[in-house]
Amino acid sequence: MSESTVTLDRRTFCACALTATAVACGGGGGGSASAPGPTPIPTGPKTTTDTKAGLLATASGTIRDYRDLGAFWLIRDPGGIFAMTAICTxxxxTIGQGGPAFACPCHGSQYDLVGAVTQGPAATGLAHFAVSESTPGGALVVNTAQPVPAGTRMT
Ligand code: FES
Structure with missing residues (x-):
């Protein structure tokens, strides 16, 4: 599922929400001091199956799901391509698609396409990461250890 555009229906979203609650929040609702925290996700360069030309050729609003690869989304908007974390602030x-663009199954935070909070309790937006090409014209590489300003786009 890492390279496809994901559209979750209500049933799938709910199943994901239950899974995310149980796994990412330790099944304790995320607020208990005794509940295990989210599983750490190794950061660093992650090679996707998308290319710059291919993703730029898609419609604005296209979202590629790389939560399995490194807990991020690769997104096409009117400005170009950017990568953004899939971890709720x-x-x-782990957030899924829903609400204005993204929604957290744990406590209901919602984010728009560029990761700005549209509904709390989250107080800060989603981090964006550096995107580069593995080779000229090659696969896009997202470095989840290298945050960039939210307005950064690959064009
Ligand atoms: S972890 Fe609480 S709203 Fe996402």
């Missing part, structure tokens, strides 16, 4: 659950 509230308490670290």
């Amino acid at each position: 509230h308490q670290g659950c």
Whole structure:
């Protein structure tokens, strides 16, 4: 599922929400001091299956799901291509698509396409990461250890 555009229906979203709650939030609702925290996700360069030309040829609003590869989304908007974390800034659950663009199954935070908070309890937006090409014209590489300003785009 790492390279396809994901559209979750209500049933799938709910199943994901239950899974994310149980796994990412330790099944304790995410607020308990005794509940295990989210599983750490190794950061660093992650090679996707998308190319710059291919993703730029898609419609604005296209979202590629790389949560399995490195907990991020690769997104096409009117400005170009950017990568953004899929980890909620509230308490670290993995967000899914929903709400204006993204929604957290744990406590209901919502984010728009560029990761700005549209509904709390999250107070800060989603981090963006550096995107480069593995070779000229090659696969896109997202470095989840290298944050960039939210306005950064590959064009
Ligand atoms: S972890 Fe609480 S809203 Fe996402």
